[in-house]
Amino acid sequence: MENFFSILGGMGTQATESFVRLLNHRTVTHKDQDYLNYVLFNHATVPDRTAYILDSTAENPLPFLLDDIAKQNLLKPNFIVLTCNTAHYFFETLQAATEIPILHMPREAAIEMSRRQKGGKVAFLGTEGSVKAGVYQRELEKVGFEVMLPESKLQQKVNDLIYRDIKENDFLNKELYYEILAEAIEECGCASAVLGCTELSLMEEFATDNPYNVVDAQSILVDRTIERALADRKKS
Incomplete structure (x- = not known):
């Protein structure tokens, strides 16, 4: 297969399915051959990223991710898409392990935010691991935003929505989601x-x-992935 990219997902699997669904839905097609070429790594057994960031005695997900990168090096995709936000805590180490470019989801989201809004105060919502890692905060501050991080009570609501409702019970709790945004x-x-x-x-x-x-950082990553893949296809 020529002109393909790889998706490093599975963290979690439903979210990766959402990424792929959006990717296919947004790709303009008139026949089967118009869809994009990609390989999906749905590595569901990668240890929890937030657990490790919050407590370094927990199992380290980095060796698992580096093994995935090594396998992708063998396949030689044009680029790699890392669909887990919290895993961007390890981004520099992962990128150093390959000459293949990895798309940086927080950076792309910050750039898109700067296109839509000129400075001011924005809220960041994510896992406790992503909040502690500070990757989004740094990227947003680089483009001129003041970043509001959730207080403990709000973060607990975010945790409940992510882990209790979606990951554990497959429940899309719209009421809680809107409560968090409000x-x-x-x-x-x-x-x-x-x-x-x-x-x-x-x-x-x-x-x-x-x-x-x-x-929505994942939505922005979908758009950047399509743009990059189509540009690569035109070069061939």
């Missing part, structure tokens, strides 16, 4: 929020009547 945006005086967790992206995919301004 608190993050309205009560904290933000103009918009960045969704920095693929479970939140899954939530956003099905919350078609969302009245709040959000930048």
Whole structure:
């Protein structure tokens, strides 16, 4: 197979399915051959990224991710898409392990936010691991935003939505999702929020009547992936 990219997913699997579904849906096609060429690594058994970031005595996911990168080096895709937000904590180490470019989801989301909104205060919503890692905060501050990180009570609601409702019970809790957005945006005086967790992206995919301004990092990554893949196809 020529002109293909690889998707390093499975963290979690439903969120990866959402990414692939959006990818295929947004690709303009008129026949089978118009779809994009890609290989999916659905590595569901990678240890929890947040657990390790919060407690370094927990099982380290990095060796698992590096093994995935080594396998992708053998396949030689044009580029790699890392669909887990929290795994970007390891981005520099992963990129150093390959000459194949890895798309940086938080950076792409911050760039897109700067196109939609010129500075001001934005809320960041993600796992506790992503909050502690600070990757989104750094990328958003680089392009001129003041970043609001959730207080403990709001973060617990985010945790409940991600882990209890979606990961554990396959429940898209729209009521809690809107409650979180209302608190993050309205009560904290933000103009918009960045969704920095693929479970939140899954939530956003099905919350078609969302009245709040959000930048969904996974959705932006889908668009950048399509753009990059089509550009590579034109070069061939």
